[in-house]
Amino acid sequence: MERTKSNETFEITKPVEIPDSCPECDKPLKRSLGKYGPFLSCSGYPECRYGYNITNHTRVICPECRNILMVKKAKNNNFLFLGCSNYPTCNYIFNFSRNSVSCTDCGNELAIYENRFGKYVGCRNYSECNFKIYVRSPKLGLLLNLEIRGEQKFHNHTTASFEKESTIESNKDFKEIQEKLNLHQISLQEVYELCKKAYERGLKTDINTLYIASLYTLTKVKGIYVDLGRFAQFSGINKKILLKKYKKLRMDVLPFLNYEIKRQSINDYIEIFSNKLEINEDIRKISHKIIALAKKEGFSSVGKDPKGIAAAAIYISSNAKKRRITQSKIAEAAAITEVTLRTRNNELNRFISLCLLRAK
Numbered sequence: 001m002e003r004t005k006s007n008e009t010f011e012i013t014k015p016v017e018i019p020d021s022c023p024e025c026d027k028p029l030k031r032s033l034g035k036y037g038p039f040l041s042c043s044g045y046p047e048c049r050y051g052y053n054i055t056n057h058t059r060v061i062c063p064e065c066r067n068i069l070m071v072k073k074a075k076n077n078n079f080l081f082l083g084c085s086n087y088p089t090c091n092y093i094f095n096f097s098r099n100s101v102s103c104t105d106c107g108n109e110l111a112i113y114e115n116r117f118g119k120y121v122g123c124r125n126y127s128e129c130n131f132k133i134y135v136r137s138p139k140l141g142l143l144l145n146l147e148i149r150g151e152q153k154f155h156n157h158t159t160a161s162f163e164k165e166s167t168i169e170s171n172k173d174f175k176e177i178q179e180k181l182n183l184h185q186i187s188l189q190e191v192y193e194l195c196k197k198a199y200e201r202g203l204k205t206d207i208n209t210l211y212i213a214s215l216y217t218l219t220k221v222k223g224i225y226v227d228l229g230r231f232a233q234f235s236g237i238n239k240k241i242l243l244k245k246y247k248k249l250r251m252d253v254l255p256f257l258n259y260e261i262k263r264q265s266i267n268d269y270i271e272i273f274s275n276k277l278e279i280n281e282d283i284r285k286i287s288h289k290i291i292a293l294a295k296k297e298g299f300s301s302v303g304k305d306p307k308g309i310a311a312a313a314i315y316i317s318s319n320a321k322k323r324r325i326t327q328s329k330i331a332e333a334a335a336i337t338e339v340t341l342r343t344r345n346n347e348l349n350r351f352i353s354l355c356l357l358r359a360k
Contacts, residue, residue, distance in 0.1 A: 024050045056119065057085070058135045060146045065090040069146075071112060071119050071135055080112035080119070094144065096121070101144060105131045139255045177215065180234050181226055186218045194218065198253045205245060212237055213245035220246075221254070223262035225272045227335040266291055266301060269310035269334070276333040277325060279314065286317035294351040304344070307334045312344035316352070 022029055022042040032041040032051075042048040056071045060082075067086040074081065082094035096110040103110055103123040112135070113122045121140060123129040133139045178184065194214040195207070203210070212235045219226045232239040250261060264272075270287045273279075290313045295301075301309055311334035318325045331338045 022048060022050050024048055056135075058082070058140055059138055060141045060144060062086065062090060062092050063146055064092045069094065080114070082112070103129060103131045104143070105129050137255070138252055142255060177212065177231075177235055181231065183215065183219065183224065183226070185222055185224060186215060190218055191215050194249070194253065194257065197257055198249060201252050201256065203245075203248055203252065209237055209241065209245060213242055213249060216242060217246050217249045217254070220250070220261045221259045223264060223268075225264060225269070229335060264306060266306045266310045266313070269307050270313060273307075273310060273314055273330070273333050277314070277330065279318070279323075279325075283314065283317045283321050283323065286320060287313040290316055290348060290352060294348050297351040299348070299351045305336070305340070308336050308340045308344040309348070310334065311336060311341050312348050315341060315345055316348060 021027065022044065025042060025044050025048045027042055027044040027048065029040045029050075030043050032039055039051050042050040058069050058071070060069045061067070062069050062084040065084060065086050067084055067090065069082045069092075070085045071080055072083045073079070081096075084090040084092040096112070101110060102108060103125070106123060106125055106129045108123050108125040108129065110121050110131075111124055113120055113126075118134055118136065120132050120134040121143065122133075123131040133143060175188070178186070191211060191214045194217065195210050198210060198214065205213075216226070216228075216231055219231075228243060229239060232242050235242070254260070267288055270284060270291070274284045274287070287310070291309070311330050315325065315327065315330050327338050327341055331341045334341070
């Protein structure tokens with residue numbers, strides 16, 4: 001089966017439509033997460049083992065028939081492209097090499113790639129440019145200038161319900177947590193705007209939880225370090241629920257406000273933890289030097305929590321300066337376990353030893 005567009009020929013197979021209920025037992029389907037990514041599974045499991053992979057589906061609406069666009073693969077050359085899920089009724093194709101959409105960071109061409117986290121749109125100049133948008137992210141719709149599924153669904157009525165539910169009581173909760181955690185850099189207006197946009201985007205939760213989750217999300221946007229466990233303790237919201245709402249806000253709401261999460265580096269965490277532990281300037285400088293030496297010897301922080309590496313550097317430098325700070329005290333300040341601290345300590349010591357051997 002072939003179809004042609006933009007002077008290119010693709011041989012593809014007809015996709016299976018996403019079912020609303022289990023086609024085998026007619027029970028509702030639920031979203032699950034497996035080792036190969038998200039999928040739809042039957043709520044009657046384990047009696048019914050039906051499953052449907054949804055990793056290829058985007059949230060972008062086809063401009064011709066208003067079905068969902070999905071990632072497809074050409075059989076003749078394994079080329080990945082975006083096509084309508086309603087094929088062959090709709091022949092719409094979005095080919096990055098033929099369309100005028102280019103990388104917003106460096107201006108090079110874009111293409112669809114795949115890694116262990118799923119399929120994403122990335123820059124062809126990936127050795128120098130880190131531009132990346134996963135196909136399930138609403139940012140893809142903004143990039144392609146196409147409508148996102150659910151964008152208008154809740155717009156008409158949820159803003160009014162938000163205005164009605166947004167009570168003074170919620171503002172009191174916000175101000176109390178703001179005082180306890182010293183978050184005066186974040187205004188109530190900023191939290192209000194984020195909550196309002198979340199309601200417009202269809203995030204269904206009670207207003208108090210939404211205010212607290214929005215406040216925590218804005219600490220990430222502004223680069224303010226607040227331990228999640230401590231935040232949950234002061235707010236009285238379950239840690240898992242708070243984390244879940246934060247992820248939802250980060251993925252579905254922040255892109256529409258042009259907000260981005262500010263990532264803390266290892267050196268940033270060294271300064272944060274040093275302030276908590278009241279460490280002098282000498283130990284801070286040695287901690288920064290330890291990180292620089294380890295990286296010079298080939299130490300990689302990819303896939304590792306920067307908090308653990310920063311805490312380990314502080315532990316090593318404090319011992320070098322004969323100021324004994326216990327592992328438990330450093331681990332508590334960094335909100336990590338002592339096992340993590342010891343693991344990162346051993347890794348850094350290995351690379352520092354290599355550096356000393358080379359110096360000799």
